[in-house]
Amino acid sequence: MADAETDSLTAEQQACLALWAVPGLGPRTLAALRAFADGSLSPLVATPVRDWVSQAPVSPQVRRRLATVERLAPLADRVLSACRASGMGVAFAGQRAYPERLVEVLDAPPLLFYRGSPGMPRRRLAMVGSRHPDQGFLPLARRFARRVAEAGVGVVSGAAAGVDQACHWGALDARGETWAFLGSALDAFDTAQARLLPHFLDRGGMFFSELPPGVRASTTTFPRRNRLISGASDAVLVMRAGKKSGSLYTAEAGRAQGRPVLAMPGDVRQEAAFGCNTLLRDGHATACLAPEDVWRVLKVDPLAAVPLPGALGSWEALSAEAKGTFAMLDRVPRSFDEVLIGSTLSPAALVGALVELELTGLVIQHPGRLYERI
Template sequence: MVNIDMPELAARLAFLCAGGRRAPRRELLQKHRSASAALAAGPQAWRAAGLIEDVCIRLRRGADPEVWLRTAEWLQRPGNQVIAWHDPDYPAALRTVSSAPLLLFASGDATLLQDPAVAIVGTRSASVGGRALANQFAQRLASAGLAVVSGLAAGIDGAAHEGALEAAGSTIAVLGSGPDLCYPAQHRDLHARIAAKGLLVSEYPPGTQPLRDHFPARNRIIAGLALGTLVVEAAARSGALITAQFAVEAGREVWAIPGSVHNPQARGCHRLIRDGAQLVERAEDVLLSLAPALGRVVAQPARRPASRAIAAIPLPEDLDSDHKTVWSALGHDPIPMDTLADRTALTPARLSSILLSMELQGRVKVTHGRYLRTPG
């Protein structure tokens, strides 16, 4: 754990608040081995490193007092720390990314930043099947000793974090807000569990609100912390594709899971595969791809029960509660009756009645005893 005094904290925040290009500021921290020494080096040294005059002026002003106070208070809580570029605890994988952040605000087990990791990302509007896949892949990869990195968003991200925790494995959530704030609010409990059993990390200081521009930016950190990025479901235009592009630029692996041609949330994955991403169908495909980088063959874990985690998806407004439950449990690919019964907890008689009603309404299609939502 990195221990810093208040003058050093103020100097680190001064470099953060000064803004401007990251590379010159990282160079100053690396050269002087502390933010305090880099700040004391003065304007001549700052300019020599490449800082422009406006940035030098802001650097002389120091840290924003409110940012300093919030961060100082946050650091009083157990498990919280500020990791700077020059610290030995700064993640080695992230150092190779040209746009790597100057500081990381971490809450939880910061040693996870040094572990081999895989990013699992995808759409917020995930299908039932997509969430189940993200959960299952995360469980398997976490059981194999890999940290699962994602962005704590609704949909695929949340399912990936849940899967890693269910496997008693490691997970890292990269936030688009300060580490003390949870977004979306529905993940407040998940946010707390990751802080207790995994790691929350952000380039934004405590108290920073989740602004729209923060989320594309945090995707480079997700990709940079991982050996590769797995995209489970993604629309043709999706933030997950931004993460995949960052992974490509960083020289990391990109994997994509194919989906039904009727599922609009599979189009981004199909595009990635056309562009050269590896098509994967099982977590073992990811592990085999990573074996050379890991220098070992990952052992098979003990069998675990399949996850029942499912996501909320758009529902027709005229359905009653049981019909909505069945609709949510259906995916874009055929699902057998026993799987639907497991997901819905409805009796076979009630489930059969609802499925027949939906089939007659044209909402559900049955093929060889398997059910799926009707395309369109």
């Protein structure tokens, strides 16, 4: 299942997809290649690789790999074919399946591979933790995630055994939205992740990876994917982390990206809680004792939660007026008059669009007729 958005690629997208499939070529090198090609990758599609590769601003290793490619367009086609064979879609930055908040991240990938269907816009929380937390913690994590999801908050994690999967299951228990960012390609995940996937697809969840088909997980891919977990979220909650837990990479990435970081304190005698307690001691995180702490940071009212799947339709079901009004709003409250000035709608039509967005849980109205998107 290739996404409809990628059935017909532009030359820029073809070049981007082909280059992204070359091992060792990351966001910075891609940006350098775009500058090398006068601001657009499109000319590289029309020109044999041998005609430009010797002058390209890439590492020697990447240059050797590129030299084995005749043209970029056939390579992009091969990647798309592999995606279709594995049921993956490809989302380029700016498309609806690409997480909106991730676009803000400095080293965000230009595209993501995914499985599942994008849901309604909402606040999202990264919930991460150890593969081996202290005894009895996993049921607590699952219940906590369920309460978070019941408030309409999306749960983002890494699908790893332990706390990550407990949080995904908690969101699924509530029939809420949950996203998993993997450290492997979506055709190369482990058995536990493979068992989780059908439940995601049945209940509105999504699997994401920045890695092209065929790439297996390694010690380098997991730390890299952690920046995606935090970058796609509005805040990060570290539930359990030992001294060397990978969850601390997610917390560090979240801080660098300007995301609020929370941590759940634990018994000082428990090695599994050492990382969380250290984050709190050093002032790098705010203590999280209950879901109410999450709701406060995300500015979520659980009594006015985003409807769970099937409750009030989908993004596609919204009127054109509501979609256009939503696009005009942001995370800073704006007055009705401010929105009206930038809108082409009449005052009455704008009121109707805002009411529709409020009923769907996509917009919060503050006192004084101030409107904020979720």
